[in-house]
Amino acid sequence: MATRPIWQEKPSTFVSVLKVLVLAFTVVVTLYPFIYVIAVSLSNPKVYTPGDLLLWPKGFTTAAYQLIMAGQTVPRALVVSVCVTTVGTLVSMFCTVTMAYGLSRTSRVPGARPILLLVLFTMLFSAGIIPSYLVVRGVGLLDNYLALIVPGAISAFNLVVIRNFFMNIPEELYDAARIDGAGELQILWRVVLPLSKAVLAVIALFYGVGYWNSFFEAMLYLNEPRMWPIQLILRQYVLQAEPLGDAAREQTQVHLTPETIQMTVLVLATVPILLVYPFLQRFFTKGVLTGAIKG
Amino acid sequence: MYVLIAPGLLFFVVFRYLPLLGNIAAWQDYSPFLGFRRSPWVGWANFAQIFSDPELLNALRNTLLLSGLQIVFAFPAPLALALLLNSVISVRVRRWIQTVVYLPHFIGWVIVVSIWNQMLGPTGVLNHVLKLFGLKAADIIGNPDSFAVLVTAQVIWKEVGWGTIIFLAAMLAIPQELYESAALDRAGPWRRIWHVTLPGIASVIILLLILRLGSVLSVGFEQILLQQPAVGADAAQTLDTFVYFRGINGGDWGLATAAGLVKGLVGTVLVLGANRAAKKLGGEGVF
Numbered sequence: 001m002a003t004r005p006i007w008q009e010k011p012s013t014f015v016s017v018l019k020v021l022v023l024a025f026t027v028v029v030t031l032y033p034f035i036y037v038i039a040v041s042l043s044n045p046k047v048y049t050p051g052d053l054l055l056w057p058k059g060f061t062t063a064a065y066q067l068i069m070a071g072q073t074v075p076r077a078l079v080v081s082v083c084v085t086t087v088g089t090l091v092s093m094f095c096t097v098t099m100a101y102g103l104s105r106t107s108r109v110p111g112a113r114p115i116l117l118l119v120l121f122t123m124l125f126s127a128g129i130i131p132s133y134l135v136v137r138g139v140g141l142l143d144n145y146l147a148l149i150v151p152g153a154i155s156a157f158n159l160v161v162i163r164n165f166f167m168n169i170p171e172e173l174y175d176a177a178r179i180d181g182a183g184e185l186q187i188l189w190r191v192v193l194p195l196s197k198a199v200l201a202v203i204a205l206f207y208g209v210g211y212w213n214s215f216f217e218a219m220l221y222l223n224e225p226r227m228w229p230i231q232l233i234l235r236q237y238v239l240q241a242e243p244l245g246d247a248a249r250e251q252t253q254v255h256l257t258p259e260t261i262q263m264t265v266l267v268l269a270t271v272p273i274l275l276v277y278p279f280l281q282r283f284f285t286k287g288v289l290t291g292a293i294k295g
Numbered sequence: 296m297y298v299l300i301a302p303g304l305l306f307f308v309v310f311r312y313l314p315l316l317g318n319i320a321a322w323q324d325y326s327p328f329l330g331f332r333r334s335p336w337v338g339w340a341n342f343a344q345i346f347s348d349p350e351l352l353n354a355l356r357n358t359l360l361l362s363g364l365q366i367v368f369a370f371p372a373p374l375a376l377a378l379l380l381n382s383v384i385s386v387r388v389r390r391w392i393q394t395v396v397y398l399p400h401f402i403g404w405v406i407v408v409s410i411w412n413q414m415l416g417p418t419g420v421l422n423h424v425l426k427l428f429g430l431k432a433a434d435i436i437g438n439p440d441s442f443a444v445l446v447t448a449q450v451i452w453k454e455v456g457w458g459t460i461i462f463l464a465a466m467l468a469i470p471q472e473l474y475e476s477a478a479l480d481r482a483g484p485w486r487r488i489w490h491v492t493l494p495g496i497a498s499v500i501i502l503l504l505i506l507r508l509g510s511v512l513s514v515g516f517e518q519i520l521l522q523q524p525a526v527g528a529d530a531a532q533t534l535d536t537f538v539y540f541r542g543i544n545g546g547d548w549g550l551a552t553a554a555g556l557v558k559g560l561v562g563t564v565l566v567l568g569a570n571r572a573a574k575k576l577g578g579e580g581v582f
Contacts, residue, residue: 007478033410099303122311125563128555131317213403238409
């Protein structure tokens, strides 16, 4: 609990009340939609009517979850999303870290500067949707899960963030490791990476969230609905209100409304993010700032 | 060392530079079946058509409207919230609020739009509450007239908390002595914000504004794509959605590529121009 500096006057009651109101409003508006969606997904449609202000499930039931997880479409899409997110994050981190490390050792790598400029230029100007699509098609990635990963494998911004962080590691550490006979790979693995855990965690989170949330790439590159990740299923099922592939099952379970099932899919698509969030939250500020404040 | 750089370099060459070549489709009546080599060349016809296609002009108008609203309302919102949070004395309360407001940043647009539909849609919470008070139901989600406001509100909801991080950190870097001496000079809380806090973070504000200008012609592609069916193309066609629908769905590759190319060039020119202007005015700029 920090205390007020002596020079700072106590705000008037009016200002204090106003501040509390604004902050409380912000928190409620941010948080309530999530609570509502979770509550609906766990409610029994016989007891509650759509639009009821719920804080807590009415007529608690996990029937919607059981129904959905027993079906085909959603579990398959969840598996796809988890796999794409995991593999994608690993690929992205590998390529970004190795390249950032190579580019951070400007003194030992002639040509690092021009390559860095090449990277920075892509932040300024990038080809549009159509040329990118043509390249992905051209290299034969249509209807291939790699199309969700490879075309966006490296974010130039993340690369620069990591490189800047590596640049700040004192030169003496490198020298010491080299005297001990370590090669470049060993230095990266044993010295540099352990010192960069916080920043790497944040960047991995950024990549992971990106993969988990992406639907446009899948929409563009995957024609086969069986391959779709959860976000695309969500779009089709919740926003376009098209039935899931398990329509027959839904009809036998008449006591569940489409709304309840939609909210359940929504929760399932959100939960993985909510699970990693608390673990990484303390790194956010550090991760954002190492890259952002510098130009 | 070069082995380490190679995978990344390969990526940039294939997926960032090779597509630049693809922009030659802008000067062609490109057909995927004929490829770049055999598609007929049309000179500047696609570019000429950009300025006469009513659908595209409509898309440009919508894009500028949405972008303008976002620069005026969504850009300063995190600054306002950061000022407010900064004035909260209790560290614990501040941390807790931050945890909550960061959250929506990590939720994808599909989820955000779904949640908003639940709140404001025809059978949503808002209409339920309005009905309880005997008021008329409001169709916010499907109304083309309020679409721009809806989109801006969503952007603020999703990103306002995340945007505060940089401002808050910049505020922390302002020396406390400045506030103290300002207070000794009888500057009240508002004057301290005006004369100490804002000048202290001005360079960060300018930097973010410059970067924002670069995307004046690209507003929330996924967000708008998802909500276009509800309000129709008149209100919800933007340059990005135009390129997508006309090019990839409609097969008008040349025109769509030209539109995308012009959009990208304008963005780049704006960033560089704003950067130069910021430097002329005595600021630091980005580059």
